[in-house]
Amino acid sequence: MAPDLERYAALLDEARTIKGVSLGQDAWRRLKRNRVAMAALGFLAVLGTLAVLTPLLPLQPPRYVDTARQFAPPEFSQPGESGITLHSGPEARRASLEEGFGRLDPISRALLAVRVAVFRDWSIPSICGTDQLGRDVLSRLFWGARISLAVGLVATLVSLVIGVTYGAIAGYLGGRTDNLMMRIVDVLYSIPFIFVVIFLVTILSAETTRQTLHFELPAGLVKDFQEESVSGQLRAAFAEHRHALGADTALATETPGERWRVSQKEGRDYVVELDGGRLRVVTESTGRLLEASRIVVFFFVIGAIYWLTMARVVRGQVISLRNEQFIEAAQIIGASRRRIIFLHLVPNLLSVVIVYLTLTIPRVMLFEAFLSFLGLGVEAPDVSWGLLANEGIKAITPVRIFWWLVVFPGLALGLTLWALNFLGDGLRDALDPRMKNR
Amino acid sequence: MTAFVLKRLGWMAITLWVVFTVSFFLMWAVPGGPLDQERALDPQIEENMRQRYHLDDPLWQQYLRELSSALRGDLGVSFRLADFSVGEIIAQGFPISASLGIVALGFALVLGMTAGIVSAVRRGSAADVGLMAAATVGIALPNFVIAGILIILLVFLWPLFPAAGWGTPGHLVLPAFCLGAPYAAYIARLTRTGMLDVLSQDYIRTAYAKGLPGRTVILRHALKGAMLPVVSFLGPAIAGILTGSLVVEEIFAIPGLGVHFVQAALQNDYTLAMGLVLLYTTLLYTMNLLVDVSYAYLDPRVKLE
């Protein structure tokens, strides 16, 4: 008896030391062995980091126009033009920074401030040449990377969310609902998306008609020009005319003096001033149907095109998963359908989804380049890789070739998409459950 | 089989109707009607034109009118190319785009499949890596960049091909290459994957064991199975070629439908845009149908439902 017990005890001890290998760890190990995929991953990680940290890098300002240096070929010796005036007051410095870099969000502004503090006004020379307006190509590549990668990522994520949800629901419910949902996908597949995109971009960029508001203060109300009293009168006048401006109109003092800003909830701004006895509207902000730049439009519109493939793939996967035992077990326990779909199915779809993610991002970025070719891409002075590639192509003529305008954006696009594709391939191989433990 | 095809055709009719309706309302939602020109029309003249084109009727009436004429095959007269009816424009441009597309696809298939097969057979070798890397270049660059580079190299540096236009076989080479390159890349990768799958199957091992030469094994036995993923990709590939042709046709000045596609949408040429949308949908649907049918031919295990 005793030797059996010992044997069992030894077996038990041994069993405890064996650690199960999860699919994720297994996959990661396999991926590490794929050298090309790891190189791609490394490249993309570096690119992503640099893109985020671009304001920190000592690059020339991407919007700084200096036509004396137009079409300059790449060169290494002369330090770059930074266009940053350090010596005049902070006002001038802020203006020069804004001219060169545009209005930035707070984080980027902070990074930019650090860069100015560390590097002063030195910047990397134009090793990628300059374009028609003398702007440095290298810096435009980096700033363009931010937008191109952002569009790629966010649009793909949008398509992912829509596609996974749709496909998971269709696949799980099965039967006629599934049939109907897939037929809808078929129908949508047949619609030439180029029309959809053009229409959506055009509609969403359309200007709504502008209104001009004039209303009069009752005579005698304006007695003198002390700020306080005038603003009091202004408030009184607004109280009376609130209905003309619409609900949720707020009044705030913008600058000391005679101007006040009136903000409305939808984001329409009016700057008004007193002119004799009249309240005159000096300006009105642009009323677009969507108060957003084209970039945001892209995020949703492009994402809305690519979800179809994702939905199909996810549905296929769900159908094969549906019959697995662990789903059956969950159903027996009495888990709700929603819980099963989102808590059990979706995590198991991760591998498929990740692979398609890395393969959709390149398609999205190429589509953005296509839109730039048509003139529907991001609007100047924003810059994206598609826009740069497009400008470069227009510069290819039989008489003279400004090769750096094509080669560098082409390289940037090509390398990134190449890396994404290789990574996607590697992930697909790594996550293939048939290869487990191989 | 017949029932299957008929059911699919029925769905095609429904799809066409949905596409027609959605496009119709989308086009009318865009600001800027077809009558907008640089010189503002005299109000009386504008009113007359609106009457002639029935632009003032309630939207649903215009919709029904267009639907009924579309069903009769009358797609109307183009707004932008005023001398031509939509049918005439399509009749002129379609053969050209189609032949360009066919050549591009053929090139993509031949080059892609060859690369994929070689890659799969010599898996892991330098040839494999090299070919797959080259294939990825096709996917990684926008086709107008590829076109520009090719023009520099093959039209000006070494004058082998004409720069633009249509008429001789030489005119066909560069545009077809630019158009087909991304699809060659996809096909190469798909073939490789499919081939790898098939090569690990038992019946291939049997064939080798029987002593058949490698080439016979691959081409006669393995290829059919490996073609399945390629065949299912053909549908979207054709769709993509039709739209990708826009860029290529503009750069190489080829008088096909690709340019009409986008110009019609951008210039609010409603009638032409509608006609092309319907054509495109029909093509895509037919291609998908053919693909599904050939799927059944190629893989006896597949049953058409």
Place this chain on the structure above:
Amino acid sequence: MKAMLPYVLAGLSLAGMVWALAVGRLPPADFTFTNGDEIKTVDPALTTGQPEGRIVWSLFEGLVTWDPQTLEPRPGVAESWEISDGGLIYTFHLRPEARWSDGTPVTAEDFAWSFRRFLHPATASQYAYEMWYVAGAEKYTSGEVEVGDRVEVELLERPPGALPFAGGKILRGKLLAVEETGDDGKGKTYVVEIGRRRRRFRKGAGPGAGGVEPCRWVLYDFRRVGIRTPGRHTLEIRLKHPVPYFLHLMGFYPMSPVNRRCVETHGYPAWTKPENIVTNGPFHLKFRRIRDRVRLVKSPTYWDRENVHLDVVDALAVKSYTTMLNLYMTGQADWITAVPPEIVPDLIDRPQGDFRPIPFLGTYYYLLNANEPPLDDARVRRALGLALNKKQVVETVTRAGQQPARSYVPAGISRYVDYRPALCEPYDPEKAGRLLAEAGYPGGRGMPRLEILYNTSEAHKAIAELIQSQWKRNLGIDVSLANQEWAAYLVATRKQNYQVARAAWIGDYLDPNTFLDMWVTGGTHNHTGWSNPEYDRLIDAAQKEPDTRKRMAYFHQAERILMDEMPIIPIYSYVTQSMVRPYVRGFYQNIQDVHPLKYLRIDPEEKARVLAEEGLE
């Protein structure tokens, strides 16, 4: 069977390819040129732009033609003319040997009918306003009639024996009353006295009801419009007031005649098809391949065919500048009408000397929406103009030798007409800053963000980006950019949905009027919303003034007002962009960049030499 599938597919594709290429093959043309984007139409009454103009000028011939060098009117279908009654009456004598391509002679009645069609509101011709100098023409086109006018009523039925697309029967009479028939949208009932009876008419298609007859149109009687045909080959035109450039205008391409029988037999658009079309010009239409080419062949019936030297001409429809240049460089095109702006200096330096830009009758300018604050303040507008470095634009972006424009009328017009444009102030950023401060925005503070709208094009984008940086640097103001496709851009400018918009204007004839009459209050092209009654008065006076010196003085004063108030900022005057092979003879540079095909010919030895030199077959 299954194994055959790939071979069957391959065979089919090959067959398809061969077929498409066979269709594409063509015998070569004598002369090939690029003609911009695909033309809209060959119907002269419906044309809109230069590309159509080139084709129409080759297919049709009007009363006069323009001398290829001086642009002066020369005899066309009219072999001689007289001007009388203080410049109000033009009598044209048509040459009897002028023929249509179907062999019938060209008569004065052809012109009268063509002009009627041109002015008829149903045609909706965009250039109709150019003929409104003719007495009664504007009223005819407007379709408005007043009680007491003589009117023509066009019925729904055609006269017996009329051709399928002829107009309805015309009744003429006097309008007695106009009754509004309520608000059901059916409009008015016209009470017309015809002969001795009073008849009532309503426009529309439905059957008549209650004694009201349906009709197509009720218009001012065309017999009251100043176009008469006293003889078979005599055409008399009476104007409202003297127009010095009227003869020149009669050579403008929309004024070409069309063949009545052809139009009425086939209707539009069928009559424009090569198998149907009847033309009277130096060339005939062989075929049109959309977005490929228009092929013209020498007309065997043209009266001056001895002097036409080209047999087959191809007009290629190419949009991209780079492609145009590629075609030129590879010998596939002999003349291209535009070049990529980035390499213009290299092209000017070419030893072959085939690119020599000269001033062109057009101005590139920015529109300012004078109804939008802060642009409604003239000081702000002037400040923007003063802060715009036009020299930098032409030297670094356009680079083809364009001149910075200090006036709206291009300075080059002075070589053809005795007009001195009024100049605006030269580039002065300090003064601009002072003006802006005066207007209440010192250093640009408080100035709202302005948006520059332009139609999608690389060239406009580059210019807008440069100006954006100039205004930022010189005035400290924020500027954003927006581009829209041509159609949407037109809508936006027309509806004044913009703040700053890029625009351009090309003169139709050699007179300051073509530039300056745009800006009168409510003018159809006045997209700025600017209005100045003194300006209106001066333009009106200039149009009616018979004495040339005084006319030009009025125009000068008007332009002075325009430059002082600056609702538009002229940026540069265009230059021609034609690039042509030296072996093409009869090609002369002129300010309107008009090169009639009739006068061109190829020197074969020179051509062989040039092609050999460049290494082309």
